[in-house]
Amino acid sequence: MSVIEARGLNLTFQTNDGPVHALKDVNLSIDRGEFVSFIGPSGCGKTTFLRCIAALEQPTGGSLTVNGVSPEEARRARAYGYVFQAAGLYPWRTIAGNIKLPLEIMGFARDEQERRVNDVLQLVDLAGFGKKYPWQLSGGMQQRASIARALAFDADILLMDEPFGALDEIVRDHLNEQLLKLWARTNKTIGFVTHSIPEAVYLSTKIVVMSPRPGRITDVIDSPLPSERPLDIRDSAEFIEIAHRVREGLRAGHVDE
Numbered sequence: 001m002s003v004i005e006a007r008g009l010n011l012t013f014q015t016n017d018g019p020v021h022a023l024k025d026v027n028l029s030i031d032r033g034e035f036v037s038f039i040g041p042s043g044c045g046k047t048t049f050l051r052c053i054a055a056l057e058q059p060t061g062g063s064l065t066v067n068g069v070s071p072e073e074a075r076r077a078r079a080y081g082y083v084f085q086a087a088g089l090y091p092w093r094t095i096a097g098n099i100k101l102p103l104e105i106m107g108f109a110r111d112e113q114e115r116r117v118n119d120v121l122q123l124v125d126l127a128g129f130g131k132k133y134p135w136q137l138s139g140g141m142q143q144r145a146s147i148a149r150a151l152a153f154d155a156d157i158l159l160m161d162e163p164f165g166a167l168d169e170i171v172r173d174h175l176n177e178q179l180l181k182l183w184a185r186t187n188k189t190i191g192f193v194t195h196s197i198p199e200a201v202y203l204s205t206k207i208v209v210m211s212p213r214p215g216r217i218t219d220v221i222d223s224p225l226p227s228e229r230p231l232d233i234r235d236s237a238e239f240i241e242i243a244h245r246v247r248e249g250l251r252a253g254h255v256d257e
């Protein structure tokens with residue numbers, strides 16, 4: 001069974017300048033354990049699609065299921081964790097306090113909160129940093145803390161909206177490697193928004209290419225790369241070929257301003 005299933009999905013925002021077709025007739029199936037990247041120019045609906053999965057936006061047409069139920073039901077069942085573009089950590093709370101906050105709100109018992117915080121800090125290689133404040137950590141470490149916060153529910157689905165967009169290339173490479181290892185270890189289903197072709201190809205089992213006005217899917221590329229990927233796989237012929245197809249897809253869907 002697909003974990004995420006979109007059929008003829010539409011979302012039109014009504015604005016003062018008229019309707020904006022953020023998503024138009026989007027069809028997509030994502031299976032359990034897949035790592036799916038969404039790539040496309042600004043305004044093609046990547047974030048909107050992720051927000052629909054997370055029940056943060058309401059589609060205006062078509063159907064969307066998450067784990068076989070509506071996005072709202074999936075949210076109530078804590079089916080996913082969501083990592084936003086900026087780390088978004090509260091500066092007045094420690095790293096552990098930030099990770100704990102949603103668990104507190106959800107009413108998890110205190111010892112269960114502690115156990116989960118320690119587990120996820122270890123998963124993202126931040127064990128020992130729980131007592132620090134966000135401003136005492138580098139940008140890359142803050143992003144890892146934000147991933148830890150999303151992992152704390154131990155949901156099977158992880159939705160990530162450009163989590164590494166603001167980081168320099170070396171840090172981004174490192175986090176890409178760590179995220180891939182985490183994915184291989186936990187077998188989570190990941191939806192990942194990015195503007196970077198190498199990042200999309202390096203991380204994914206499937207790359208969804210989107211185009212704006214109206215926001216739609218123009219290509220879905222299954223990656224045959226092995227699941228264990230050292231960074232230098234980016235020099236391989238297979239990698240370059242997939243990257244080329246993604247670039248061609250982006251060019252084909254390009255809309256002049």
Ligand SMILES: Nc1ncnc2c1ncn2[C@@H]1O[C@H](COP(=O)(O)OP(=O)(O)OP(=O)(O)O)[C@@H](O)[C@H]1O
Binds near residue numbers: 044215
């Ligand atoms: N709440 C909203 N009200 C009106 N229009 C919106 C709203 N949210 C998004 N849009 C519009 O919907 C379209 C898709 O936006 P979306 O943020 O999903 O694109 P994106 O591909 O994620 O872009 P980016 O790469 O810049 O983050 C854009 O034209 C955007 O302006």
